Amino acid sequence: MADVMTRLEPDTRAVARGLSDMTIRNLFIIPTIAFLIIFNVFPLLYSLWQSFTDFRASTTAPANWIGLANYRDLLGDEFIWRNFTITAKYVLISVSGQVVVGFGLAMLLNRAIPMKGLITTLLLLPMMLSMAVVGLFWKLLYDPSFGIINYFLGLGKFEWLADPQVALFAVAIVDIWMWSPFVMLLSLAGLSAVPKHLYEAAEIDRASSLYTFFRITLPLVAPILMIAIIFRTMEAFKTFDHAYILSSQPTTELIAIRLYKMAFLEWQTGMSSAFAYIVLIMVVAITNIYVKYLNRAKAR
């Protein structure tokens, strides 16, 4: 800490007022820490306490301590397990789709092509849009009567959102369309950092393009790709906006949607706090697995 602290010149006004280095450091740090405690740590701990009570924010009744009952009820609820299964499927489809599409696009853009800058900018547009807006216009694109998707694919009146078996894929496709550019952007940064001499050496050795990809490109881009996967997995777990707008199928009720209903429609505040903690633990656990792989990839 002492290394990073800059010592003040003896003739500065702060020194003239008698402010020590420590005081100045505290003046900068304490407001930030106070802000974090008030807006992050306190709500986190308060909601943790609420998760062990039967508190309902919609009533004036006091919160009663009920121990682990909320957690027990949630983990024994068939619908909650269904929500978890749906979310797991969604995360898998969505994130893997984004990685394939995003990395593929990055590979294409990593070559010398005309108007590369313009194409890259255009490809980035989806992730700059509001998720609610994206949900609304994809609802129109998917419309069986006048939607352009069925028209181009020649699918007649195929029901993307009304068919319970297809609706989750339809929601995931929207997420893939929206967030593949994010993976593409990070992958592009990784690809451009791969030393050119490695490719030249591989060419001299007459290595096949497949061999070059798996032995040079992928290992060197893997750490940054893993970061993209971590971000997208965490985000996919929290998906709400476009899934809520696009479909009301039980097969597309992700955990964020169920959590919203529980907390703000049913006002089961204690129960929803417990639910949020279960989700938090799961996301932290999955992220940790990824981080472990990330560290392994970096070590290589």
Place this chain on the structure above:
Amino acid sequence: MKRFASRLLAGAAVGAFIAPAAMAQELNIFWAEWDPANYLQELVNDYEAETGVIVNVETTPWSDFQTKAFTEFNARGSAYDLIVGDSQWLGAASEGGHYVDLTDFFVEHDLGNIMAPATVKYYAEYPGNSGKFWAVPAEGDAVGWSYRKDWFEDPAEMEAFKAKYGYDLAPPETWAQLLDIAEFFHRPDEDRYGVAIYTDNSYDAMVMGVENAIFSYGGDLGDYETYEVEGILNSPQNVKALEDYKRLYSYTPPGWSKTFFVENNQAITEGLAAMSMNYFAFFPALLNPATNPHAENTGFFPNPAGPDGDQHAALGGQGISIVSYSENIDEAYRFLEWFIQPEVQKRWAELGGYTAHAATLESEEFRNATPYNEAFYQTMFRVKDFWAVPEFAELLTSANQRLYPYVVGGEGTAEEALDALAADWVETFKKYGRTE
């Protein structure tokens, strides 16, 4: 400079004393964003002209209405003095201490007799038959139906219908006829469909749609006084009602899986469906040629009767309540006194609001004012509503989880769906100590 500062301080002190009095000259009413809220704003402009009190009608989209209202309640916020809240909220808002008890006001002004009986029962009283009132019926509403008159009156269609079903094609009077007509007009090859119904399960849309069938088939959702559900919710007539609602779904336009009032009006304006279920409050748009190219050919009928002649409809609409945390409660009472006057209720109806005032509703003038007012008048004396207990949202969630997969997803049977729902509701009532 010193003199200026002392004058500034004196001015601020006077301002501080005046401010509360000035604030009492303004009332804020919270409602959902829809046409009746605009009509209410027009109405309350008259109040401002009469009293000098400014009344603002603040709105939020329907999807956000309940969340925003209860967030404000939970924060004990005084942003709103009055709220035009959903009938289902009565339990949560009264038991939560968010609404002012209006029982004395109700009795003093004899509102139990002045307002239509169903609106008093469902918009104002909680618990049922308790004699405690929390709202003044403000916007009466119920589910009715719109239909394409030109399709129904086409001689070729009439002939074909009679040949197939053996009776004349006309607005349905029974659910059996409703199903026949929906089937008759369902022609996907011609981009013409039989019927538009509510299917959105995000909140209460689909449940209210199903209620129209259940209530007219002679069924109920349970005993609202004893909280008994088993044998009532999953009764044979409810099973049949749910089966027929699912049958109606098979005659809807493609992709009809998340639909509520907007989509159901679009079914008529875009010439998609022969008949469409919707709340009466949304019918004015169907008579406006600017919003409905088929306005001249749009007709209306009340929810048809069930197999045994029962004829009911799901209740919509809201009552107006005083928020406990308002800083202008006296002024809010004065506003309600003005609002319940017969001439104000008449003006409310003229502007497009659906009055719950019995005398205004029964007047020939009101019943002939629009093509759908007669159907509305008939319906308002036959409405039934969902549970108004504080845990109504949990009951709604269970209903959506059980009914939607059957109606839209085609999973299981109606009996299985209702049996499971009855079991869920029994558990919920046990959890809140309403039953043992």
